[in-house]
Amino acid sequence: MPELPEVEVTRAGISSFICDNTVTGLTIYTSGLRWPISIDLADLLIGQKIQSIERRGKYLLLHCHTGVVLIHLGMTGFLQILPEFNPPGKHDHYDLVFINGVVLRFNDVRKFGSILWAGTDPHIHKLLAKLGPEPFSENFDGTYLHKISRNRKISIKQLIMDSKVVVGVGNIYANESLFYAGINPTISAGQLSLSRNKQLVNAIKTVLADSIKIGGTMLDFRDGTEKMGYFQKRLAVYKRDGLPCTKCSTPIQLKRIGQRSIYFCSNCQQ
DNA sequence: AATCGCGCCTGACGGC
DNA sequence: TGCCGTCAGGCGCGAT
Numbered sequence: 282m283p284e285l286p287e288v289e290v291t292r293a294g295i296s297s298f299i300c301d302n303t304v305t306g307l308t309i310y311t312s313g314l315r316w317p318i319s320i321d322l323a324d325l326l327i328g329q330k331i332q333s334i335e336r337r338g339k340y341l342l343l344h345c346h347t348g349v350v351l352i353h354l355g356m357t358g359f360l361q362i363l364p365e366f367n368p369p370g371k372h373d374h375y376d377l378v379f380i381n382g383v384v385l386r387f388n389d390v391r392k393f394g395s396i397l398w399a400g401t402d403p404h405i406h407k408l409l410a411k412l413g414p415e416p417f418s419e420n421f422d423g424t425y426l427h428k429i430s431r432n433r434k435i436s437i438k439q440l441i442m443d444s445k446v447v448v449g450v451g452n453i454y455a456n457e458s459l460f461y462a463g464i465n466p467t468i469s470a471g472q473l474s475l476s477r478n479k480q481l482v483n484a485i486k487t488v489l490a491d492s493i494k495i496g497g498t499m500l501d502f503r504d505g506t507e508k509m510g511y512f513q514k515r516l517a518v519y520k521r522d523g524l525p526c527t528k529c530s531t532p533i534q535l536k537r538i539g540q541r542s543i544y545f546c547s548n549c550q551q
Numbered sequence: 552a553a554t555c556g557c558g559c560c561t562g563a564c565g566g567c
Numbered sequence: 568t569g570c571c572g573t574c575a576g577g578c579g580c581g582a583t
Contacts, residue, residue, distance in 0.1 A: 284576060315559065315578085339577075356577050357561085372561085391560045393577060408579085435554070444578075451576055519576095539555080542574085 283354040285339055285416065285449030286492035291360055292336045298362045298383050299331045299343075306378035310369050315355060315395040318375065325398050326350065326377070338412050338448030342403055349403040355393025361386045413447045416485055421447055423479025430470040430478070436538050437473055438466035441485065450485060453519045454492070456544045458484040460518045465550040466543045467536070491515075518544040 283291070307323040329345040336342070343350040354360070363384040369376070370388075375396060377385040387394065399406040414420040426447075430440055438459060441450045450458070459466045462484040464477060473481070495515075517527050522535035526546040536543050 287576085313560095353577085355560095356575075389560095390562070391575090391577095393559065433553080439554095442577095453576060 283339055283356075283358070284451035284454055285336075285489055286454075287359075288339045288341065288354060288449075289336055289493050290496055291354070292334050292341055295360060295362055295385060296334050299377075299379060299385055300333060301330060302383065303328065303330050303380040304345075304377060305380050306376075308376040308378060309374070310376075311374040311392065314374060314389070314392050315353070316397055318396055319398065322350075322396065322398055337404070337409055337415070338444060339451075340409065342399070348401045349399045350396060351399045351403065351406070351408065352387075352396050353394050353408075354387075355389055355391060355395070357391045358387060358389030358394035361388065411445055413443075413445050416447050416449050416489055421482060421486075423475060423482045426482055427473070427475045427478040430473065433470040435470055436466060437464060437468050437470045437481070438541075438543055439539050440470040441481070442541075447485070449489065452541050453516070454485070454488050456519045456542075457517055458488045460545060460550060461488060463550055465547075466545050467538060518546065520544065 304326045305328075307326055309318050309323075312318045312320075325348070326345065329347065332344045332346070334341055334343055339353060341352040341354075343352065352360070363386055365382045366376070366378070366384055369386070372390050373386055373388050374392070374394075375387050379385070387396070399409070403409055414425070426441075429446055430437070433440055435443075438455050440446055441458065442452065442455050456466065458481065462477070462481040464473070464481055518533050521533045522544055523532050525531070526533055526549060529546065529548050531546050531548040533544055534547055536545075
């Protein structure tokens with residue numbers, strides 16, 4: 282269940298199975314996802330070879346000869362590779378079927394994910410056009426974050442979760458990054474100095490990269506079982522309210538900003 | 552332009 | 568046991 286690391290791990294994991302492979306079918310079990318699956322999508326896809334899979338934020342872009350398919354996993358969705366067809370289970374919503382029998386299957390309890398056709402120039406599609414820089418890009422640095430946050434009144438936590446500012450930082454990694462940067466999540470974004478913005482950017486890059494390296498926080502998509510990812514064991518503050526801070530042993534606090542939980546150490550994060 | 556709150560949907564959990 | 572409210576990793580949209 283995806284934040285950027287899970288989406289990236291998924292991209293890397295499914296690529297070898299479906300790139301250079303030809304689509305022979307799209308089987309829809311539930312069309313009523315976040316955006317209803319278009320009945321034209323199968324016609325657009327069948328017979329096409331997947332050329333590559335790109336990730337933009339938390340979207341996956343399947344590049345085909347005549348255009349791009351956008352996949353979003355929502356809050357609870359995941360993709361699985363099945364070596365051959367087997368009957369769908371609960372919350373399975375669609376299968377992308379390939380000529381060699383491989384099936385790419387989407388499961389999502391909450392139906393917040395979707396799949397849609399984005400045409401030949403996906404980066405001008407309205408879902409992608411306004412996205413901010415990728416967290417690992419050189420464009421995303423302390424100077425950029427400092428500049429974009431001037432005069433912003435919202436908390437720094439809310440700012441880094443805004444996909445127009447930077448993509449791919451969800452609630453878990455926002456909390457974790459602010460801990461490693463030693464920044465209180467409730468501070469107004471406009472108040473942070475350049476040097477603290479630099480620290481925060483470094484923390485975001487490190488936290489996301491570390492999580493990707495060990496396979497994401499949550500689901501292990503590779504066999505479809507709901508095993509916890511290894512990053513789960515490394516979380517410093519997220520879901521650790523009441524437990525001792527790993528640096529100073531002060532109990533981790535839980536509060537809410539903008540209907541989202543924040544976890545932080547009131548001693549280490551000022 | 553920036554901010555806020557809603558809603559899409561299912562399920563788990565805690566209190567009574 | 569059931570009922571109810573709250574919460575969950577996302578995110579686009581409309582109102583202000």
